[in-house]
Amino acid sequence: MDKRLVLWDIDQTLIDLRGAGREWYARVLEEVTGVPMTGMPSFFGRTELAITSEVLRLHGIEPDEETVRKVWAGLVTAAQQSLATMAGGGFVLPGAESALAALALEGRAVQSLVTGNLREIAWHKLATFRLHEHLDFEIGGYGSLSAHRPDLVAYAVEQAATRHSPFARGAVIVIGDTPHDIDAALAHGATAVGVATGRFDAAALREAGAHVVLKDLSDTGAVLDAVLG
Secondary structure, X not given: OOOEEEEEOOEOOOEEOOOHHHHHHHHHHHHHHOOOOOOOOOOOOOOHHHHHHHHHHHOOOOOOHHHHHHHHHHHHHHHHHOHHHHHHHOEEOOOHHHHHHHHHHHOOEEEEEXXXXXXXXXXXXXXXXXXXXXXXXXXXXXXXOOOXXXXXXXXXXXXXXXXXXXXXXXXXXXXXXXXXXXXXXXHHOOEEEEEOXXXXXXXXXXXXXXXXXXXXXXXXXHHHHHHHO
């Protein structure tokens, strides 16, 4: 069997830390621009570049590269400053720890990330909940790369081929909780696994084109079947 490349989403797929991002943006926007936050776009399934750009535009600020970078630096600092309390503000979703460990134990998959988060924040979130050990952070597709989530999958696959070995399209599995995750997988010809632990229910994920839909990750056998076939 070909080795699999498994690309995990983070928020509402592996952990629930809902609300933290809004708090960080509210603090950082005013620090960087002097403008208090009065509105926030949807985070679900979107990349940090897309979110930051829209936040700035909503507040009448041009999302030029310098301003975007300053906001990102502020977000990373805000996440670092929240490390002591982050675990108390969220939780690991059912089965996530077991699924990551079981795939690692099988030895037939390389596990990494395709997430809207910045890389540093992805690390802080997952390390806080001790979910980082089985993931190769070096090859992940992160939210700073593009406003278009399919680009993150393409990048991760390219990096994985360089660091590990080439992966056929059929050997790439993207796991996430939103139609954006499903779209990104399908755009690359990857297997799309939807997990109905976020805002979107199983029907919405199936409608988006998911090949497999799980109610959560608690059935480790079902996760292994979805990934390894």
